Amino acid sequence: MKLVHDTEAGAGGLLRFTTAGSVDDGKSTLIGRILHDAKAVPQDQIEALERAARRSGDGAIDLSLLTDGLTAEREQGITIDVAYRYFATRRRKFIIADTPGHEQYTRNMVTGASTADLAIVLVDVRKGLTDQTRRHLYLSNLLGIRHLLIAVNKMDLVGYQESAYSAIAKAASDVCTKLSAPLPHLIPISAKLGDNVVHPSDNMPWYRGPALLTLLETVPIPGSEMARSAFRFPVQIVSRPRGGGSDPLRLYMGRIESGEIRVGDRVVILPAGTQTKIASIKTLDGDLDHAAAPQSVAVTVADDIDIARGDMLVHPDQTPRVDRRIDATLCWFGDDPFDNRRKYLLKQGTRTVGAKVAKLIDRVDVKNLQISEAPETLMRNDIGRAQLVLPAKIAFDSYRRNRATGAFILIDEQSNATVAAGMID
Amino acid sequence: MNFETSVDPNRPAATVDRTADRSWSHLDTLESEAIHVLRETAAEFRNPVLMFSAGKDSTVLLRLAERAFRPGRFPFPLLHVDTGHNFPEVIDFRDRTMARLGERLIVRTVQESIDKGRVTLKKESQSRNALQTVTLLDAITEFGFDACIGGARRDEEKARAKERIFSFRDEFGQWDPRRQRPELWHLYNGRVDPGQHMRVFPLSNWTELDIWQYIARESLEIPTIYFAHHRQVVRRANHLVPVWEFLELQPGDVIESRLVRFRTVGDISCTLPVESPAATVAEIIAETVEARVSERGATRMDDRTSEASMELRKIAGYF
Structure with missing residues (x-):
């Protein structure tokens, strides 16, 4: 296979996926195997691996070294942060968010999952589903990842037996059903030896599905669905370029997060509720009569009304919720536990406002997914539902309906740290 | 699986057509x-x-x-x-x-x-x-x-x-x-x-x-040293070192003129060219598709001092 440039205008598009697994499940080896077999690893990096292999003694290339970036990680043999990798095949361009599997870094997994279209969850066939597997499936589903792919790894170590795989496949499907998650794709692989990773394996004739890369190249990308859903345009910047004469141009710049817009369309400015019409859609190449998600554009409107950063333009017949009370699931990342005496800022879309937590509704123990009611606080890596109160109304959607307008982060006003990710009910 | 490329390097990388009907790349x-x-x-x-x-x-x-x-x-x-x-x-x-x-x-x-x-x-x-x-x-x-x-x-x-x-x-x-x-x-x-x-x-x-494809699509001008040109260089190990005012010649260095281009542009003392006949953006894209050496690995002395x-x-x- 060759890396191919995209003269066909990205026929297969861009797929973002995340990988999760326990430290020893072979996650880095799998990514290394994909990159290696897809010939996405430059020769100088392969040579660096060979040098490392000679130093380490046993002489075998360690594919996991392709993804472990920082000195501290190489010394400790762990992954301490989200790393992004890029490769392309003839069919598609890929962005991998490689996230560590151990518990104290759940925030990294949530981070990687927040932009992913697909999650690969690795399971060691000898160990079966672990608490961590359930946690990864839970988080992937919580973050609204469309496709779950469970790769049952190390099949070479059980003699490529179908029965070992089937038991795990059944258990994994049961977990997904229980979580109300989409049914997972299941593939038996050996990341170390390459079975069913890029090339179909001769060792498992009983498996009739596609190799892992083939699946990555062909799953539908949710992006195109966003263009068909309700129009949402959070205003990033209001620009008044000079030279407009007596009637200065006022441009509302932003990215269409979902849906589409035409010149002449009536729009509502939220949260104010005022109405106007789209007068023009401007780009550097000239005016458009139509634009759709995820295009970045600038629009002008027909009336002289107040529109500022943080406002959202929507269609009058497809309005989101507008409220100052929000129920949401929080993933707590802060070093310090949640503390209602501190001041938190909520950033959603292009709007940043103060936020108070009126009450904590429940807390999920991510170890065993047990729910406890009315917890005292949320600690780092805890997940729980909360009722938030804002000083004024904002426009938002349920995260299930719209990832862009249903998501927010909480920022500690004093330390400026990002302390939580939020998903609106 | 057969992943042979169907790329025609003489074809423009993408046409500039930003109508909304066009497929999104x-x-x-x-x-x-x-x-x-x-x-x-x-x-x-x-x-x-x-x-x-x-x-x-x-x-x-x-x-x-x-x-x-x-x-x-x-x-x-x-x-x-x-x-x-x-x-x-x-x-x-x-x-x-x-x-x-x-x-x-x-x-x-x-x-x-x-x-x-x-x-x-x-x-x-x-x-x-x-x-x-x-x-x-x-x-x-x-x-x-x-x-x-x-x-x-x-x-x-x-x-x-x-x-x-x-x-x-x-x-x-x-x-x-x-x-x-x-x-x-x-x-x-x-x-x-x-x-x-x-x-x-x-x-x-x-x-x-992606950068090269975008340069092609937007018809961006870039410095001429990105394109193939003849330059005085000395060959050291697997690298070509450009000859310039303060280059200290080492025993065994031979100055020669080579057809080269730069993949990155930085301080002249640590930026290395690669041999290449690619004289247009389309030719560079074709070479990049085939490239088996990473951009910085090929061309930067500063990254080679240590892995970190x-x-x-x-x-x-x-x-």
Whole structure:
């Protein structure tokens, strides 16, 4: 296979996926195997691996070294942060968010999952589903990842037996059903030896599905669905370029997060509720009569009304919720536990406002997914539902309906740290 | 599986057709994401700056800034950190680009840092690449910049692969890879206290190939040294070293003229050309598709000092 440039205008598009697994499940080896077999690893990096292999003694290339970036990680043999990798095949361009599997870094997994279209969850066939597997499936589903792919790894170590795989496949499907998650794709692989990773394996004739890369190249990308859903345009910047004469141009710049817009369309400015019409859609190449998600554009409107950063333009017949009370699931990342005496800022879309937590509704123990009611606080890596109160109304959607307008982060006003990710009910 | 390429290098990389009916390509996704990042930076910071090296990546950044802010002016000046060891073609290109854009360019030189005693040179031929960090951090302090937009990409290097799009720098301009802010969805936390700043990388998700495809699609002018030209070089190990004023010849060095091009443009003392007949963007794209050596691996002496040299420079405040 060759890396191919995209003269066909990205026929297969861009797929973002995340990988999760326990430290020893072979996650880095799998990514290394994909990159290696897809010939996405430059020769100088392969040579660096060979040098490392000679130093380490046993002489075998360690594919996991392709993804472990920082000195501290190489010394400790762990992954301490989200790393992004890029490769392309003839069919598609890929962005991998490689996230560590151990518990104290759940925030990294949530981070990687927040932009992913697909999650690969690795399971060691000898160990079966672990608490961590359930946690990864839970988080992937919580973050609204469309496709779950469970790769049952190390099949070479059980003699490529179908029965070992089937038991795990059944258990994994049961977990997904229980979580109300989409049914997972299941593939038996050996990341170390390459079975069913890029090339179909001769060792498992009983498996009739596609190799892992083939699946990555062909799953539908949710992006195109966003263009068909309700129009949402959070205003990033209001620009008044000079030279407009007596009637200065006022441009509302932003990215269409979902849906589409035409010149002449009536729009509502939220949260104010005022109405106007789209007068023009401007780009550097000239005016458009139509634009759709995820295009970045600038629009002008027909009336002289107040529109500022943080406002959202929507269609009058497809309005989101507008409220100052929000129920949401929080993933707590802060070093310090949640503390209602501190001041938190909520950033959603292009709007940043103060936020108070009126009450904590429940807390999920991510170890065993047990729910406890009315917890005292949320600690780092805890997940729980909360009722938030804002000083004024904002426009938002349920995260299930719209990832862009249903998501927010909480920022500690004093330390400026990002302390939580939020998903609106 | 058969993954043979169907690429015809003589075909243009993509046609410029931005009607809404056209299929949406991965370049459109990357472009829109970068415009969004630039606009968030302009909206959330008091005093941002765009670091312009006149290389291909920062030239792409300028086009994206035009897409983000025209017909208005850029809401930030441009900053060039000049090592003094430049390719003349690059400085010529820089000045023409600035004349075309009509934006404000600030130039701060490593020579000034040397003259002020902020850095000391061991010898004249020494690479000034790492010294730029001092000049850059001094410029950030001088102007009080709170956000520095750069053209770095995550595919360039292992330490870069771990960096955020909004990457926090402390009072010393330093990057702490273990204490990065989680970056979720497209919600960037741009809050910094006085003295701290943010590095912002709108091209984080672009690869070298994406950059070239975008240059082709936008018909961007780039410095001529990116295209095949004859140049005096000496061959050392697997590398070609350009001959210039302060090159110290070593025993066994033979000066020869070779048909070469540069894949990156940096300080002349540490930027290496590759042999190539590629004279057009389309030919460079065809070569990049086939490239089996990473961009920095092929061309940068500064990364080869140790496997962690980029990580160490970044921690200290490098671009």
